[in-house]
Amino acid sequence: EADVIIAQPQWSVIATWIHRSRARVIYDLYDPETLETLETSAHRSTLERYMWLELTLDRLHDALRGGHHFVCASEKQRDLWIGAMYGERLIAPTLYDRDPSFRSVIDVVPFGLPMGPPPVPTSSxxxxxxxxxxxxxxxxxxxxxxxxxxxxxxxxxxxxxxxxxxxxxxxxxxxxxxxxxxxxxxxxxxxxxxxxxxxxxxxxxxxxxxxxxxxxxxxxxxxxxxxxxxxxxxxxxxxxxxxxxxxxxxxxxxxxxxxxxxxxxxxxxxxxxxxxxxxxxxxxxxxxxxxxxxxxxxxxxxxxxxxxAWPRVAAPLVDFVLDKRPSRPLGGNARGPWRRESTHQARFVAYQLGHHWLHKVNQARVRRQRR
The missing domain is CATH 3.40.50.2000 (Glycogen Phosphorylase B;)
Known part of the structure; x- marks a missing residue:
């Protein structure tokens, strides 16, 4: 029943529900999670790191194709995500001609601050x-x-x-x-x-x-x-x-x-x-x-x-929410196949099964060492 959905890139099942709705979808790309994953997974095996990175990239690419609008935290991030859109063949000539700045598709909405100074504390x-x-x-x-x-x-x-x-x-x-x-x-x-x-x-x-x-x-x-x-x-x-x-x-x-x-x-x-x-x-x-x-x-x-201050930095997001003009998801403006949900699901299942198998192998090694 929602008119607008604002979310970060979602896992496949939830993303499918979102994209099948009639809502205008605004994806928040504030967190460069695809790069963060390279650091957060540093303690994992090489195989696990590859799998987690693939899953994170799948979420990002599905979001880029399924979103109507996008917000990010800085102009530097905006350049990154426009590059990702370009690499996925999502910047179609017809969409570009309507707005060469691409601000109607992706704009900067960083985290904001309360208006005015913080309250004076009563103790240390x-x-x-x-x-x-x-x-x-x-x-x-x-x-x-x-x-x-x-x-x-x-x-x-x-x-x-x-x-x-x-x-x-x-x-x-x-x-x-x-x-x-x-x-x-x-x-x-x-x-x-x-x-x-x-x-x-x-x-x-x-x-x-x-x-x-x-x-x-x-x-x-x-x-x-x-x-x-x-x-x-x-x-x-x-x-x-x-x-x-x-x-x-x-x-x-x-x-x-x-x-x-x-x-x-x-x-x-x-x-x-x-x-x-x-x-x-x-x-x-x-x-x-x-x-x-x-x-x-x-x-x-x-x-x-x-x-x-929040009212200032959130202005582009407010414009996206209030935009009543007909709009298609970014992937609907470009040629090329949509990344299939089944591919993402298969990767996730393969990771879970592979992780379970590796755990069993390690347990067997421990048992042998104890003998």
Whole structure:
């Protein structure tokens, strides 16, 4: 009964229901999942990685053919997805002639921010969670999850350098995830802090996920933020939402360069951005930002935050929803066969069966070794 459906690329069965409806379908391509999968599956076997990548690509290509409109997080992402459409032969001359800009098909709708500043906290959220942090300590906040495509160990190594010059500095990791990729990355970060003799002395890990509505109190209790990632394709096309929260809370970030928002940090003087993996440069950048104080960055951060207010960034999506002109799915405007649902289903079943078989083989090996 829906007139419009907004979704991320879906698994085959759900996608079939969506595409058979009479609704206008808008796919959200905010997450470059096809590139992210290369990182999240790094701990799997080569066969499993190939299969997961194929399944993710199938979902993307089915979405590109079945969607009427698309939104993504940045102009850089828009270039990526237009390239994917072109590679799938979906940019038909008739559709191009109606709108050579292609904005009526795919436009930029990043994650947004609430209008106005965050509420003033009534207590110190971080110090309440970590009583060992003194009132006069300087808090550097990792304001988000720890994932294996990020580089938290670089932030820990930088703190080993920073502590020599700013002994009151404290690094706090805000959230802990439950997925395997998050647990593994958190364990490596904790080990790096332990090896540097900083764990629970200068580097602290919050064991729970901070509720979304409570995040502003943590952001306002810090002196600056830090976020580091590795140099790979996921980074290039990522849109680090955690940096948006820094803009909203007027908290200057020190981050790794290479993604869309870190480029904005460097260009507009919102904090500092350094090369990936350079813990010495990161320590120096943290020292400069802490030395200037968050007040020195407040006006620039507040101005940029206003650009990402929800009513402003969501305008193209609203236009897509309210568009009453007749429209066909993008795949209906192009020549070439639609990727068959059965192909996707077969790959998924083959993966499940293959995974089950590999598990049985490993069990048999263990039994033989025990004999």
């Amino acid at each position: 959220a971080i110090r309440a969670a970590f009583p060992a942090i003194a009132p006069d300590d300087e808090i550097v906040l990792w304001n988000g999850g720890i994932w294996n495509w990020l580089d938290p160990a670089c932030a820990v190594r930088a703190f080993a350098h920073l502590r020599e010059r700013r002994p009151r500095a404290r690094l706090v990791f805000m959230g802990a995830g439950t997925m395997a990729a998050a647990k593994d990355a958190t364990a490596r970060a904790r080990q790096a802090a332990l090896d540097a003799d900083l764990l629970d002395r200068a580097v602290f890990f919050n064991a729970e996920w901070v509720p979304y509505h409570a995040r502003s109190a943590w952001l306002q209790d810090a002196d600056c933020a830090v976020g580091t990632h590795l140099e790979h394709l996921e980074t290039r096309f990522a849109f680090r939402t955690r940096l948006l929260d820094c803009f909203w809370a007027a908290l200057p970030p020190v981050c790794t360069a290479g993604d869309d928002l870190s480029d904005r940090v460097r260009r507009d003087g919102l904090g500092e951005a350094v090369a990936p993996g350079d813990d010495v440069a990161l320590a120096a950048a943290l020292e400069r930002v802490l030395g200037r104080g968050r007040g020195a960055y407040a006006d620039a951060l507040t101005a940029v935050a206003a650009e990402y």
